[in-house]
Amino acid sequence: MKKFGKFLLCLEVCLFIFGKSVSAASNPYPKMQTIDEVTTVSCTYFAWQQVYEKLGIELPRWGNAVNWYERAKKANFQVGSEARANSIAVWQNSNSIYGHVAYVLRVNGNSMFINEGGITTLKHNQETNEIVKIPYNGDGIYYNNVVPANKNRSETSLLVGFIYLTNELPKDNNQDKKNILQEVENNENDNTNKDITYSTINEQEKNEESKKHIFNKEDKKIAKKKKVKQEENIKSNLNSNQEKVVELKTSKTSKEIMPKQNENLSVLRNLSTTIFSLFLMLLKLINIV
Numbered sequence: 001m002k003k004f005g006k007f008l009l010c011l012e013v014c015l016f017i018f019g020k021s022v023s024a025a026s027n028p029y030p031k032m033q034t035i036d037e038v039t040t041v042s043c044t045y046f047a048w049q050q051v052y053e054k055l056g057i058e059l060p061r062w063g064n065a066v067n068w069y070e071r072a073k074k075a076n077f078q079v080g081s082e083a084r085a086n087s088i089a090v091w092q093n094s095n096s097i098y099g100h101v102a103y104v105l106r107v108n109g110n111s112m113f114i115n116e117g118g119i120t121t122l123k124h125n126q127e128t129n130e131i132v133k134i135p136y137n138g139d140g141i142y143y144n145n146v147v148p149a150n151k152n153r154s155e156t157s158l159l160v161g162f163i164y165l166t167n168e169l170p171k172d173n174n175q176d177k178k179n180i181l182q183e184v185e186n187n188e189n190d191n192t193n194k195d196i197t198y199s200t201i202n203e204q205e206k207n208e209e210s211k212k213h214i215f216n217k218e219d220k221k222i223a224k225k226k227k228v229k230q231e232e233n234i235k236s237n238l239n240s241n242q243e244k245v246v247e248l249k250t251s252k253t254s255k256e257i258m259p260k261q262n263e264n265l266s267v268l269r270n271l272s273t274t275i276f277s278l279f280l281m282l283l284k285l286i287n288i289v
Contacts, residue, residue, distance in 0.1 A: 025052050028061035038120050038133045040140025043100050044068075046117025047088055050103035055086060055165055066092045066099025069160045078164040083107045083149035088163040089114060094156045104162070105144065112149040117141050 029045040044065050051057050062071040069090040073079045083089070085107060091100045102116035119136040136142050152158050 025058045027052070033118065036133060038135060038140075040120060040135040041117040043102065043116055043118035046115070046141060047101040047103050050115055051088065051165060054103070057165055064098045065090065065101040066097065066160070068099075068101055069163060072163040079161055080164065081150075081159075081161050083112045083162060084164055086165055088165065090160040090163065091153060091157045092160050094158060099160070100157065102145075107149050110149050110151075111146050113144050113146055115141070115143050116145060119145075 027045055027048050029042055029048055031041055031045050032039055033042040047065075048059050051059055060071075060075060062068045068088065069079055072088075083104060085104060087104045089102050089104050089112070093099055100116070100118065102114040105113045105115060107113075117140055119140050119142045120133045121136045122131050123134050124130075125132050147153050148159075150159075
């Protein structure tokens with residue numbers, strides 16, 4: 001009996017450990033992210049983990065934070081613009097394509113208390129006299145952060161809405177979950193899991209803007225050169241036309257003068273003939289006399 005009791009105890013321990021390992025959820029997002037040389041816990045990883053730990057809900061993989069709202073809606077999650085406790089807040093960044101998400105703990109009037117990852121802060125480097133970014137609280141996680149509940153966090157961090165969560169996944173969610181996963185796998189690139197928060201400045205976007213500015217300047221230079229060339233061509237054509245007009249006028253004048261010159265020559269010839277005839281007649285008369 002004692003051996004049998006020990007066997008049952010060992011079996012229960014094994015089942016407990018096995019059950020835990022099977023039921024443990026796997027977060028589909030990478031835990032750490034490096035943006036602008038600052039490494040923090042990514043906001044998507046942290047928000048997913050908060051939902052699982054607090055509500056026991058294993059969310060699908062929805063890609064970049066900015067996509068969570070629409071993809072949750074497609075997966076039959078309830079969404080809306082009202083801040084509620086135990087929901088996910090979604091923001092989009094006006095100067096990036098990634099967005100930001102956070103777990104809403106509670107709401108108090110026009111403010112809400114959130115837990116979020118991917119947060120950076122600024123620090124003054126006294127040696128170099130530069131302002132540098134560092135992970136907030138050492139890892140980029142901010143607990144009980146107070147932010148506006150019904151408006152944008154800043155001029156660049158725009159509130160998209162909220163994903164409302166319950167202790168049970170929506171009905172028929174498994175198929176939608178598969179569809180979302182397939183869609184993400186087909187469409188997301190290598191940068192899918194990089195999420196930029198409201199406080200992170202996207203240097204790549206700035207570089208793109210700088211490139212556009214340079215291209216615009218080059219385009220303006222090319223356009224200016226084309227305009228100058230067109231003006232030179234127009235002037236050249238005008239000069240050529242003016243020369244043709246002068247030639248035409250000269251030719252016309254020559255045509256008008258030629259008949260008059262011919263007429264004068266004819267008169268001179270006739271006059272010369274007459275004078276010569278008179279001279280001959282005069283000689284004859286002299287001989288006669």
